[in-house]
Amino acid sequence: MRTYRALFRVPRVLNITAAQLFARLPLGILSLAVLVHVEHHTGSYAQAGAVVACLTVGEAVAMPATSKLAGRGGRTAPTLVICAVVNGLSMLALAVTTASGLPLMALGLLVGASVPSLMPVVRALYPQMLPRDGVRALFALDTTAQEVIWVVGPVAAMALSTLLSTALPLIVSSVITLAGTAWFLVSARGLRPRGGPRTGTGRRVFARRSVLLAMVAGCALVGSFTALEVGVVAELGRDGMTAGVAIALASVGSVVGGLTWGHRRLGLRGIVAALTVVAVGTALFGATHVLALQFCALFVSGLGFAPAMSALYFTVSQDIDESVATEAFGWLHSAALVGGALGTATAGMATDAYGASGAVAVGTLFAVVAAMSPLAARATGRIGGLVDAEPLARPAVGSPR
Structure with missing residues (x-):
């Protein structure tokens, strides 16, 4: 544990790590929240599963592209802000819409495609923040802390859906995405991925x-x-x-x-x-x-x-x-x-x-x-x-x- 305590004595490491993990918390909430909400809204697990599948496909296809854009130093903040805003608004739309079928699937695709590329960005920044051995420890801490997202997220999604409203986890995820992305950008000001050539x-x-x-x-x-x-x-x-x-x-x-x-x-x-x-x-x-x-x-x-x-x-x-x-x-x-x-x-x-x-x-x-x-x-x-x-x-x- 001394290794990890030493990490937090390095300026900004704790703030940046906490900010990006908070902003990524919706990743542990979304799939289950969308499944429960869409099934409650449509009465169909098939439709709910299709929307979750669209969300996953959108994220998998778009993440390399948005990560590439965010990797060009001057475009990091604009890319993350645009993605966070689109992601937050699309989650809100999914929470309040009365549509079904293809419009729901399109919203699911948009939610997935607009997930901010915080994980690729922050992992590209780690080598700028610490020497080699410190980077190894920080990757370990990041990967370990990520497990908390997959434990807390589903529990939060089910608790909010069961006790209050199936739309609430999506609304909460929207707020966390916007606030967490802003917190990360403020914490990491002055640090940007080192951009390279635009082709190849x-x-x-x-x-x-x-x-x-x-x-x-x-x-x-x-x-x-x-x-x-x-x-x-x-x-x-x-x-x-x-x-x-x-x-x-x-x-x-x-x-x-x-x-x-x-x-x-x-x-x-x-x-x-x-x-x-x-x-x-x-x-x-x-x-x-x-x-x-x-x-x-x-x-x-x-x-x-x-x-x-x-x-x-x-x-x-x-x-x-x-x-x-x-x-x-x-x-x-x-x-x-x-x-x-x-x-x-x-x-x-x-x-x-x-x-x-x-x-x-x-x-x-x-x-x-x-x-x-x-x-x-x-x-x-x-x-x-x-x-x-x-x-x-x-x-x-x-x-x-």
């Missing part, structure tokens, strides 16, 4: 093996988690509270893993080990029907999530040219969204065919693919930015460069 950036991003590895591993890892969620609901869904606690335990495991190992220099073997822990925990959940053991397995499955993700993000940050960093992180965000959608869809079909064990098998397979991907990537050549493991090292956090 896509080729420069995908020419880096670290980006391709992080996209594949991140896609498979997130897909593993969403598939496991389907399996948990199918296995324990008779009691909604039990299923909710079970899923939260995986996130708690991720927080513990991130705080304990996320700041260490994992190296290739460390990343593979962290991803293997996810695969083992996922498989163990399907191997028992004893609730206490299932809870333990879910906790174990989460332990490797945050350390692996933070190590992959750090590898990209050290390998990629700063002028295309925001676009690179935008692609990583899209890959995670695609993985989540693939995991949910595949696990849903497997559950229909084989029950909860089918979803768990899908989650395990995704996790195995994630664990094998660093080995496959390394076997075909050097991965830039991937450092040798020093598991006992305690990174020193210095002053901003």
